[in-house]
């Protein structure tokens with residue numbers, strides 16, 4: 001019969017003597033103090049009690065307060081002594097240490113859950129702590145199997161009782177809790193180890209250090225990641241005390257994941273990932289799933305960014321676009337402030353159909369005649385009074401001006417008058433004019449002109465126009481067609497009446513009581529008056545003294561002159577006036593706006609100028625034979641557009657055929673236009689618009705074309721031999737165009753003695769730096785001035801010809817066809833190298 005001291009039992013169970021005495025007392029066994037001895041029966045009671053209560057904190061112990069140090073000891077030894085636990089990282093060990101030393105709250109919680117030191121092995125069944133029971137068994141010998149079974153059973157019960165969420169664990173997790181996890185662990189990669197440790201309460205505090213690896217693993221494991229996250233969350237939820245520390249460490253290591261982001265403009269994938277708090281790779285992957293292939297620095301438009309953000313569960317707040325500093329916000333007019341205004345009319349039509357004649361006829365009949373003594377001044381637009389109502393005619397016939405303005409965003413015309421000669425009928429430019437007016441959604445009134453002519457056939461004109469969608473009213477359509485004769489001045493009143501009628505239907509209105517807004521119709525630099533611009537005021541009233549900005553020009557209105565040459569102080573809507581006082585000559589179609597601050601006007605104008613310059617620089621990117629190959633390589637050019645001009649049609653065709661056949665894998669030659677005659681401005685404009693280069697064979701560009709080509713950065717190449725043209729284009733396409741050279745300095749030589757020989761002069765010299773060779777090009781410099789440039793004729797050391805002489809050596813140099821060498825001259829040796 002063995003005897004056991006109370007203190008020995010207490011020591012065995014890592015508890016206090018009082019706990020042992022209390023347990024014995026409850027079992028009617030008396031033990032006075034820690035030195036008291038008890039028999040086997042009492043020992044069995046203690047063993048049973050601890051085995052049964054494993055995992056439950058005995059009240060007595062709670063009351064006594066377990067010793068954290070004890071708990072630590074167990075934990076440490078558990079971990080530290082576990083043989084073959086290489087999978088348990090140092091991190092998780094240190095995690096346990098951290099838990100006890102740095103997180104008293106957690107220790108408390110751990111204590112309360114694990115009052116029994118054996119319960120330190122609570123995570124049995126969790127992958128990270130498998131060896132603990134075993135190790136514990138080494139320490140606590142009796143009834144170990146029994147206790148182990150009881151412990152496991154209890155542990156399972158406890159999980160179910162105390163952690164409702166845990167019961168929701170995935171089967172896998174439950175399995176882990178019940179079975180030995182060794183097989184599972186063996187399946188895990190080292191990177192997965194922390195997952196098991198997650199269930200080890202101690203490792204929560206080490207999350208921060210481990211998280212990046214985990215994040216990686218999650219990425220690698222794909223679907224496993226969220227599951228593990230879920231498991232972790234469950235754990236955290238099931239154990240409220242652990243939650244704060246867990247969430248704190250999460251916040252520390254993971255980028256914040258916003259619920260809402262603000263986007264204002266397209267941004268790169270990298271920037272977007274940053275805003276979303278995601279890895280760039282995640283964003284790229286999601287984009288790929290959306291069918292968008294993008295690299296890290298590629299821009300994503302707002303729509304795509306919004307869809308992508310929503311995929312991540314992030315709401316997007318779209319910010320209004322940033323204000324363009326070169327733009328002046330338009331003033332919205334209150335409908336109540338609008339008053340009727342005169343219509344603005346443009347006359348269009350085919351060449352020689354009588355546009356100018358018609359304009360003149362109207363002006364003479366209704367301006368000069370009605371305004372007695374009035375001098376009609378050409379300012380690009382004029383007002384006509386008819387039946388007490390005003391009509392503004394733009395005195396810039398032809399659709400070029402009309403479309404040029406439209407291209408600049410200015411819509412000045414309310415009504416288009418299409419002049420068609422009754423004898424000639426519809427011609428190519430008539431059709432163009434119809435299309436331009438239609439594109440601008442401007443109503444058309446047809447003036448069938450020259451009805452006085454013997455061959456005039458208005459019905460044929462109507463017939464032809466009907467084919468282009470303009471059906472005369474008397475034919476059941478809605479296009480007003482007025483027969484007129486500009487020469488005989490007949491039908492003009494009818495035409496004006498119709499203009500007023502159409503204008504009335506359009507209900508043209510503007511607010512005269514606001515800062516002026518208008519369009520530049522014409523502008524030029526006047527020798528005496530400086531920049532002069534004709535402005536059609538469209539809204540508001542322009543006054544002398546107003547601060548204005550028009551395109552890149554700005555200034556203060558110094559004076560205004562109307563179409564009759566009168567000085568005026570103000571111009572109301574639909575009034576054309578000449579304006580003086582601008583800093584520069586604006587372009588036709590520029591918008592003129594009156595602003596309140598001259599500084600602001602200047603600043604905006606300067607910004608516009610800078611913008612224009614940068615746009616011009618971009619224009620320089622136009623195709624040219626010199627950089628064709630580079631552009632092809634950069635993928636900028638797939639079609640090489642060419643305009644061909646030649647002296648005869650045969651040459652045009654020959655060139656066209658030969659050039660088209662030059663196509664290769666990367667680029668295809670496309671002849672946008674081929675014509676006979678000198679290269680003119682219109683060829684250049686066409687080439688500019690279609691990013692083409694111009695090839696001229698036996699023709700030259702005229703002065704205007706040259707100027708335009710310079711301005712538009714259009715490459716013009718002229719040839720006298722057809723094969724040269726073909727060879728050049730071919731060479732440019734393959735990057736074999738005659739190379740450029742650059743100068744490379746080889747060395748500097750000082751002339752110290754001049755020796756006269758029968759053939760000429762030898763410069764007895766000393767190479768100061770670098771070298772000079774017998775094939776060097778040389779520059780003779782005297783007192784800093786270049787006095788000669790040529791080539792080395794001979795290079796000698798003593799009496800021998802040498803190929804080169806380097807720094808620190810003397811030599812004799814003769815220079816081709818140069819005899820004026822002097823002592824003290826510096827000879828610069830250089831070579832021309834090909835620029836790659």
Ligand SMILES: Nc1nc2c(ncn2[C@@H]2O[C@H](COP(=O)(O)OP(=O)(O)OP(=O)(O)O)[C@@H](O)[C@H]2O)c(=O)[nH]1
Nearest residue numbers: 350351352353354355356357449450453485486487
């Ligand atoms: N018989 C007759 N001749 C006219 C009439 N109108 C214009 N002409 C003549 O037609 C020719 C061309 O007239 P323009 O007014 O210069 O024609 P346009 O359309 O302005 O021509 P471009 O400015 O070159 O486009 C001139 O010789 C005019 O005298 C008309 O009503 N009857």
